[in-house]
Amino acid sequence: MTTLDVAALLTQDRQHLLHPLYHPADHAQPHVWIRGSGVTLTDATGREFIDGLSCLWNVNVGHGRRELAEAAAEQMATLAFSTNYAGSANVPAIRLARRLTEIAYPNLRAVFFTSGGAESNESAFKTARFYWKARGRPEKVKIIARQYAYHGVTLATMSATGIPGYTKMFEPRVPHFVHTVAPYAYRFEGVKPGESVGQAAARMLEETILREGPETVAAFIAEPVQGAGGIIVPPDDYFPRVREICTRHDVLFIADEVITGFGRTGRWFALDRWGVQPDILSFAKGITSGYVPLGGIMISEPIREAMLSVPYADRWMHAYTYSGHPTCCAVGLRNLEILEKEGLVVRADRMGPRLLAGLRALLDLKAVGEVRGLGLMCAVELVADRATKAAFDPGKNVIGRVKAELEVRGLFTRTVRDILLLAPPLVITEAQVDRIVSIVRDGITAVLPDRA
Numbered sequence: 437m438t439t440l441d442v443a444a445l446l447t448q449d450r451q452h453l454l455h456p457l458y459h460p461a462d463h464a465q466p467h468v469w470i471r472g473s474g475v476t477l478t479d480a481t482g483r484e485f486i487d488g489l490s491c492l493w494n495v496n497v498g499h500g501r502r503e504l505a506e507a508a509a510e511q512m513a514t515l516a517f518s519t520n521y522a523g524s525a526n527v528p529a530i531r532l533a534r535r536l537t538e539i540a541y542p543n544l545r546a547v548f549f550t551s552g553g554a555e556s557n558e559s560a561f562k563t564a565r566f567y568w569k570a571r572g573r574p575e576k577v578k579i580i581a582r583q584y585a586y587h588g589v590t591l592a593t594m595s596a597t598g599i600p601g602y603t604k605m606f607e608p609r610v611p612h613f614v615h616t617v618a619p620y621a622y623r624f625e626g627v628k629p630g631e632s633v634g635q636a637a638a639r640m641l642e643e644t645i646l647r648e649g650p651e652t653v654a655a656f657i658a659e660p661v662q663g664a665g666g667i668i669v670p671p672d673d674y675f676p677r678v679r680e681i682c683t684r685h686d687v688l689f690i691a692d693e694v695i696t697g698f699g700r701t702g703r704w705f706a707l708d709r710w711g712v713q714p715d716i717l718s719f720a721k722g723i724t725s726g727y728v729p730l731g732g733i734m735i736s737e738p739i740r741e742a743m744l745s746v747p748y749a750d751r752w753m754h755a756y757t758y759s760g761h762p763t764c765c766a767v768g769l770r771n772l773e774i775l776e777k778e779g780l781v782v783r784a785d786r787m788g789p790r791l792l793a794g795l796r797a798l799l800d801l802k803a804v805g806e807v808r809g810l811g812l813m814c815a816v817e818l819v820a821d822r823a824t825k826a827a828f829d830p831g832k833n834v835i836g837r838v839k840a841e842l843e844v845r846g847l848f849t850r851t852v853r854d855i856l857l858l859a860p861p862l863v864i865t866e867a868q869v870d871r872i873v874s875i876v877r878d879g880i881t882a883v884l885p886d887r888a
C-alpha cells in the first residue's frame with residue numbers, strides 16, 4: 437500500500453468513521469493496522485511494533501492464526517448463523533458451553549453467550565436481579581462496584597465503571613449502582629492499625645453493604661485484577677475475605693474476567709490464584725482471542741436452579757440475536773484448543789514473572805513509582821515525586837510523550853493516568869519480553885533524562 441493511499445484513507449476515516457473514546461486530538465496521526473503475526477503488528481507505513489497490550493487485552497494466542505480463520509470459514513460454509521433462542525440450538529455453542537464448564541470454576545455449570553464484555557456484565561446484573569426475584573427477595577437490586585473499575589460503557593455497565601471520565605458527558609448514571617474502594621495498595625488510604633490493605637478494602641466493602649442495607653444489594657462485581665483502571669493487583673488476603681463477606685450478606689459475587697480469563701494471569705481464570713469461586717463469571721475477549729466477537733456469563737447451580745424452577749410467566753426474558761453464534765463459538769472452541777495444546781496458560785505463568793522482574797529493575801529510575809503485575813498483566817506507574825507519589829503536571833503530557841518514545845522504538849501499548857499498561861500475547865518469547873523491558877527503560881529515559 438502506498439503512502440498516498442494511506443493519506444486518502446485517513447481523509448475518509450476523519451470524514452466518516454467515529455472511533456471508541458473519540459476526540460480528534462487523539463486521532464491526529466492514527467496507525468492504520470494492516471497485518472499481524474505472533475506478537476507483531478504492522479501498520480500501513482510498513483513499520484512493525486510489538487503488540488504490548490494484545491490489542492485490547494484480547495489477542496491471547498497472538499496474530500495470524502490460520503487455524504482460527506479456517507475454523508470460522510468451515511463453520512460459515514456449513515451454518516454461518518442460526519437462532520439460539522429457546523427451542524433452537526447449534527453444535528458449536530453446545531460444545532463450547534460444555535468445554536467451558538470443564539475449564540472454569542467447578543461451581544459454574546451453565547453458560548449464556550453474548551457478543552462482548554459489556555453485554556456479559558449487563559447479563560450478569562440482570563441475572564443477579566432475576567435470581568433474587570425468583571427467590572422472593574425482589575428488593576435486592578443494587579450492584580456494588582469499585583473505584584477504578586472498568587465494566588463496559590453501555591448505560592448500566594458505565595454506571596458500574598468506576599472511572600469518572602467515562603460518565604461525565606453521559607450522566608445521569610443508572611440508579612442503584614454504588615461504589616466502594618479498590619484494593620489499590622500503592623495509593624490506598626484508610627488502613628486501621630494492625631490491618632492490611634486487603635483487609636481494609638474488604639472491610640470497606642462490608643461497610644458499604646451494611647450502609648446500603650444488605651436486603652437491597654443484589655451483587656458485588658469485581659475484576660480479579662483491575663485492567664483499564666491501571667492494572668491494580670489485589671493483595672492475597674483480599675478476595676478470600678470478599679467471598680466470605682458476600683456469602684455472609686447474601687450478595688452474589690460477579691467476577692468480571694473479561695481481561696483476566698483464558699490464561700492472561702497464568703491461570704485459566706484469575707480467582708483460582710486465591711482459591712475463590714464467584715457466583716457469576718463474566719467473560720469475553722480471550723475466549724476467541726479477538727478473532728470474532730464473543731462473550732458470555734457462567735452461573736452457579738443455585739442460579740441455574742432458579743431459572744429452571746420459576747413459573748413460565750417469570751421466565752428469564754433475556755436475549756441477544758447473537759447469543760451462541762455458531763461461527764463465533766466454533767472459533768472459541770478452536771482457540772481454547774490452541775491455548776491448551778500449546779500450553780499458553782502455563783507460558784503466561786512463566787513469562788509474566790520474567791516481565792515483572794525485568795520491569796522491577798526500572799525502579800532505579802526516579803520517575804518509576806511502582807511496578808506491579810500478575811501473569812502477563814504488568815503496569816509501570818510513573819510519578820513526579822516518589823516520596824509524595826505526586827502525579828506529573830497533566831499539561832506536560834509526560835505519559836503521552838513516553839508512549840510516543842515507545843512507539844519510536846517499536847512498542848505499541850496503552851496508558852492510563854501516568855501508568856504504562858503491558859499485556860502482550862501469551863505466545864511471547866523470552867527475547868521479546870526482554871525487548872519490551874529495554875524499550876520501556878529507553879522510552880522513559882528519553883522523556884525524563886534528568887530522572888534516570
Ligand SMILES: Cc1ncc(COP(=O)(O)O)c(C=O)c1O
Binds near residue numbers: 587692
Ligand atoms: C474488565 C472488562 N470488563 C468489560 C469490558 C467491556 O468489554 P466490551 O468492550 O467488549 O464491551 C472490558 C473492556 O475492556 C473490560 O476490560
